[in-house]
Amino acid sequence: MNPKFSFDDNSMKVQLCGEIDHHTAKTIREMTDQLIQQKRPKELRLDFSQVSFMDSSGIGLIMGRYRIMSLYGGYLKVVRVPEGLEKMMILSGLGSLNIIERREEPHDCQQ
Amino acid sequence: MTVSNEMNLSFESRSCNEAFARSAVSAFIAQLDPTIGELNEIRTAVSEAVTNCVVHAYRSTIGIIRINVKLTSDNAAIIRIHDNGVGIENISQAMEPLFTTASAEERTGLGFAVMQSFTDAVHVRSKPQKGTTVTLKKTLSRRFSHA
Numbered sequence: 001m002n003p004k005f006s007f008d009d010n011s012m013k014v015q016l017c018g019e020i021d022h023h024t025a026k027t028i029r030e031m032t033d034q035l036i037q038q039k040r041p042k043e044l045r046l047d048f049s050q051v052s053f054m055d056s057s058g059i060g061l062i063m064g065r066y067r068i069m070s071l072y073g074g075y076l077k078v079v080r081v082p083e084g085l086e087k088m089m090i091l092s093g094l095g096s097l098n099i100i101e102r103r104e105e106p107h108d109c110q111q
Numbered sequence: 112m113t114v115s116n117e118m119n120l121s122f123e124s125r126s127c128n129e130a131f132a133r134s135a136v137s138a139f140i141a142q143l144d145p146t147i148g149e150l151n152e153i154r155t156a157v158s159e160a161v162t163n164c165v166v167h168a169y170r171s172t173i174g175i176i177r178i179n180v181k182l183t184s185d186n187a188a189i190i191r192i193h194d195n196g197v198g199i200e201n202i203s204q205a206m207e208p209l210f211t212t213a214s215a216e217e218r219t220g221l222g223f224a225v226m227q228s229f230t231d232a233v234h235v236r237s238k239p240q241k242g243t244t245v246t247l248k249k250t251l252s253r254r255f256s257h258a
């Protein structure tokens with residue numbers, strides 16, 4: 001499933017959906033990078049709330065966007081990571097980059 | 112330990128088959144009644160091994176990937192992922208976290224680390240120009256007794 005993009009001031013949000021693997025990461029990467037180059041947002045928010053599966057290709061996708069945003073003087077936030085993906089995020093060492101936003105408290109979520 | 116069930120799968124190393132492979136393996140293993148977490152870990156580990164065949168073993172060609180899954184009487188799944196691709200020169204170096212030969216393609220060198228942390232045992236056999244076999248073993252918790 002293709003990601004959905006939205007813009008708010010200097011922020012670009014990417015709503016990722018479904019499974020992220022080597023096969024699907026390619027399209028996500030191409031679509032996202034094209035828009036980053038066009039809009040040059042200050043902030044890129046990768047929303048993982050609708051992601052049902054992710055392997056190390058997803059980590060590559062995050063790291064690559066982190067690099068691009070840094071290159072353009074912007075920054076990356078990884079938001080709304082489902083519980084099932086936490087182990088992968090921790091293992092990747094992404095935690096030390098300080099880009100993962102803490103999961104919202106239950107009362108903030110749509111039940 | 113005896114083998115209680117077994118399946119074989121063989122398919123082309125096209126990236127669109129990565130999802131098929133991990134789904135097929137997890138559907139077969141579902142009969143051991145694993146938890147959702149365990150099944151997700153198996154899916155992820157298999158995805159890593161299969162992606163390595165697509166990305167590294169058969170880099171610029173299409174080859175055949177074979178998967179064999181054995182279920183054992185002690186509630187374990189033994190998953191073997193085999194390719195006839197380029198092989199690995201130095202296995203222990205390849206298995207080091209963050210080691211990758213494909214950093215330009217946004218590979219991060221985490222595949223083997225993921226397989227190791229999501230299963231109980233990972234074994235790699237490889238011969239340059241012959242191919243690679245990765246064996247994953249995972250024992251599943253017994254949620255209900257199958258007496």
Ligand SMILES: Nc1ncnc2c1ncn2[C@@H]1O[C@H](COP(=O)(O)OP(=O)(O)OP(=O)(O)O)[C@@H](O)[C@H]1O
Pocket residue numbers: 056057060159163164166167168194196197198199205206210211212213217218219220221222223224243
């Ligand atoms: N089936 C294989 N055939 C040939 N080489 C392989 C195979 N599997 C792994 N390798 C080699 O081992 C290295 C490490 O593999 P690993 O899966 O840990 O990382 P990666 O594939 O490079 O990156 P990531 O999995 O994070 O996307 C690879 O870069 C590659 O050189």
Ligand SMILES: [Mg+2]
Pocket residue numbers: 056159162163218221222223
């Ligand atoms: Mg890999």
